[in-house]
Amino acid sequence: MCHNQKMMRVAIISFFASLACLISYAVIGSSVAPDGRLVEPFYLIPLAWLFLLNGIAFAAISRLMRFRR
Numbered sequence: 001m002c003h004n005q006k007m008m009r010v011a012i013i014s015f016f017a018s019l020a021c022l023i024s025y026a027v028i029g030s031s032v033a034p035d036g037r038l039v040e041p042f043y044l045i046p047l048a049w050l051f052l053l054n055g056i057a058f059a060a061i062s063r064l065m066r067f068r069r
Contacts, residue, residue, distance in 0.1 A: 007062035014055030021048035 021044045030040030 004062045007058050011055045011058035014051045018048045018051035
């Protein structure tokens with residue numbers, strides 16, 4: 001398998017991971033605990049952004065390497 005194909009595969013997996021984080025955040029939802037604290041899976045939002053930016057970077061690098069040849 002070519003190096004560009006591996007990088008595109010990582011990019012696609014990152015995009016799907018980002019989408020999975022956003023869907024998980026929506027499905028889990030948020031609630032208010034009996035003591036008044038907000039309970040929500042906030043960590044999924046920055047994680048989704050991280051996966052999205054990672055996917056964009058790998059896709060861009062893969063495309064640039066393809067056009068350099």
